[in-house]
Amino acid sequence: MPQHETGATPPTPAQEVRDFLWRRSEQIAQRWADEPLFRAVFTVSREEAVEAGKAVVDALAQVADSQRVEDPDAAGFTGVREQLARMGAARSRAGLSATQVSSELAALLPPVENLLVADLEQEEPERLREASTALSVLLGTLRLVAMQTALSEIQALTDRQRLQLLEVATPVIKLWDGIVAVPLIGTLDSARSQVVMETLLNAVVDQHARFAILDITGVPTVDSLVAQHLMKTVAAARLMGAECVVSGIRPAIAQTIVHLGLDLGTVKTRAGLADALAYCLHELGTNIVAAAPGGAGRR
């Protein structure tokens, strides 16, 4: 981009655009208020749409002032990021695809460009051309910022939901004083394995559990990555002073483990949850004796 010296010399294209945006803020906002993007998002009143439009024009002028028309990280955008995200999100909720939202954003350029042309009609064609290039770059950057912000909002939302789902899917049950269990159901991918590990270890601390049982009866398959996570969980529990027992290894999974050549050597395993519990109770020195026949109950 050609840079002129500031001072008495003619303004740079970016400065030209900045002055134009300041001068025409009201008119631009008025025109934008009639565009589908603003009309659809600000349904309460036209004034609301005009106000929102002015905020965007101000932000653009600020960015132009900093001479960073092509920089989506320019400070000027900070103030309108949230508003742009809200607008973008509202449009995608209304069922528009990302491309459609993007073209609605692109539609904001022509009305502004027309105003610019009208304003600079008397000037040299070269100056007009440069200013209008700067303007379209600036609006292109705005589009980028809006899309970026909207997408990251959506990303954050799905991340949050995914995490909630992971937590919900990982209940910790206290089986006895000092014994907790996590029954796992469904496929274990590595993200979930990580959550399982953290949940289990936190429960060990909270419940003062010397034993933790990971029951994988409801897990259809175990690949080497998941097996590795299981072993890491066992190793981490041991470092904390707890013992981790893995129960419910179904024959198919046992076969896979052997097949993959995985060494679960350091991991204590038991066939079922009950066996694992019996082992832990025994280790804790607790004995369970069957009640007397005839349902006499405890004595």
Added chain:
Amino acid sequence: MHTGAGVEARLPIRSDMDLVWVRQHVRQAAAKLGFSLVDQTKLVTAASELARNTLVHGGGGRMEASHVTTGGTDGLRLAFSDSGPGIPDLDRALSDGYTSGGGLGMGLGGARRLVHDFAVETAPGAGTTVRVTSWVSRPPRLRGDV
């Protein structure tokens, strides 16, 4: 290379006291960006390993920390540099069990497993720079092992 901001802190690594500062700084910076407790601990531990390498093998140097963003995700980038003798055999230095002094041979290879992105620049006699980056709220699995 994607950057959102410049270097935000520059810490000298000249003594084991400095290692404590490095750890504290990384802990605070990671907490501020919203890293989970486990991710904070991983990054602080990686920083401690790398800073110790800088001190012990590089004869001292410095750490630069910067906040980076990509696609709306925040990250913390740490660069450890020294002007020491460099690492003659990088592959060997990255393999587990390799150690040229003191530790359990977990320094470089271990640190690599604790971060998302890991890069080393080194040449004999020309010093070493290790750059690591971890990102907030990515899927928990490390992506460093490419």
Added chain:
Amino acid sequence: MSGGFSRPMAGHVPVLRLGDMLLVTLQGALHDSMADQLQQDLAETIVGSRIRGVVIDISGVEMIDSFLGRVLAEIAAQTELLAARTVVAGMRPAVAITLVELGLTLPGLRTALTTEAAMELLAQPIVPVRTGGVREESP
């Protein structure tokens, strides 16, 4: 034999004596030189005393790197040579996860959930114990 003493000297980690046990509490910011010093201090304290066990409380430690991990492993090995046992107590979950990810599982180390559990463990006759759990041997 009873009572305790502490040594809050600069550069030293205080070592508290409780009967025939030593209790060491590690806190947040630990310098490498302090960890090395602790290793020496413990060896000197155990030699010629009737210390049977050392409990290292790390519940206040926010990070263990390979250096501190090595120091802990060496303290354990060294007390073993001096006919005593070391139990590391109270490791935080985030620290344990990180250590394992780092590749340090410290297989020879005795561990316990809390200092109380560690004391209980040390009060028992010597049996080969793999985990921190206090337990009876299988018949």
